[in-house]
Amino acid sequence: MSEVNGKVVIITGASSGLGEAAAKMLAAKGAKLVLGARREERLKQLADEITQAGGEAIYQTVDVTHRDQVEALAKAAKDKFGRIDVLVNNAGLMPLAPLDELKIDEWDQMIDVNIKGVMYGVGAVLPTMREQHAGHIINLSSVAGHVVFPGAAVYCATKYAVKAISEGIRQESNGEIRSTNISPGAVATELTDHISHKDSKEMADDLYNDAIDSDAIARAITFAIEQPGEVDVNEMIIRPTKQE
Numbered sequence: 001m002s003e004v005n006g007k008v009v010i011i012t013g014a015s016s017g018l019g020e021a022a023a024k025m026l027a028a029k030g031a032k033l034v035l036g037a038r039r040e041e042r043l044k045q046l047a048d049e050i051t052q053a054g055g056e057a058i059y060q061t062v063d064v065t066h067r068d069q070v071e072a073l074a075k076a077a078k079d080k081f082g083r084i085d086v087l088v089n090n091a092g093l094m095p096l097a098p099l100d101e102l103k104i105d106e107w108d109q110m111i112d113v114n115i116k117g118v119m120y121g122v123g124a125v126l127p128t129m130r131e132q133h134a135g136h137i138i139n140l141s142s143v144a145g146h147v148v149f150p151g152a153a154v155y156c157a158t159k160y161a162v163k164a165i166s167e168g169i170r171q172e173s174n175g176e177i178r179s180t181n182i183s184p185g186a187v188a189t190e191l192t193d194h195i196s197h198k199d200s201k202e203m204a205d206d207l208y209n210d211a212i213d214s215d216a217i218a219r220a221i222t223f224a225i226e227q228p229g230e231v232d233v234n235e236m237i238i239r240p241t242k243q244e
């Protein structure tokens with residue numbers, strides 16, 4: 001039996017890109033999905049698709065910058081399925097721009113979603129995972145959590161923070177909670193659509209010419225989950241072969 005089968009998995013940012021791809025792959029392997037994001041129609045479509053294919057999924061709108069909404073998502077998982085095995089802390093955004101552009105609202109947004117949203121997720125599932133003496137938190141960092149590149153100081157800062165959070169969870173796991181930090185390179189999703197700075201958008205479009213498919217990251221997430229309980233996959237970097 002696959003270690004994925006029957007597991008209750010919460011995914012934030014499930015309405016597109018990596019979250020959506022992971023949801024489909026895990027559902028096909030028998031996971032019970034709890035899908036969260038802001039765009040309800042997209043979540044509904046995905047949940048319907050999963051259910052029609054014979055899988056199990058519920059959805060709930062969540063803005064991860066609101067702690068109460070993240071807690072409500074975790075509660076929905078417990079109410080429906082009785083436990084929480086995995087949280088995929090995936091919601092994130094990347095509005096790149098040089099610091100001199102002073103896009104301070106975008107700095108705030110990245111810090112709120114990419115860092116605070118991730119911490120709210122951890123806070124929402126940790127008590128349940130402690131009660132269960134088991135759980136698995138998978139955080140989406142980035143290659144930008146390992147190297148800093150021009151126009152990405154704040155985005156990189158948030159992804160370095162995610163990496164630190166993942167390592168902190170691992171160190172404090174008491175041998176009960178698995179922690180996986182996943183660092184993708186360029187993956188073809190909607191992530192670059194929200195870059196408002198023209199030169200940064202062009203730079204990203206250039207880098208994303210060689211972007212790989214979301215399924216590559218869905219496979220990495222699946223790999224981490226399907227390891228036996230005593231095996232904790234802590235760190236994965238998945239880049240396009242052509243990415244420098």
Ligand code: NDP
Binds near residue numbers: 038140184188192
């Ligand atoms: P997408 O833009 O396709 O997906 C981002 C997801 O995050 C959407 O489902 C969006 O849903 C959700 N989201 C954004 N803001 C919020 C919010 N406030 N509350 C709840 N959900 C929110 O991009 P990706 O799939 O590529 O991104 C997923 C993660 O992977 C991000 O953390 C990103 O930084 C990371 N990553 C992606 C890489 C890539 O090249 N694609 C490379 C490295 C890391 P909605 O708008 O409906 O709320």
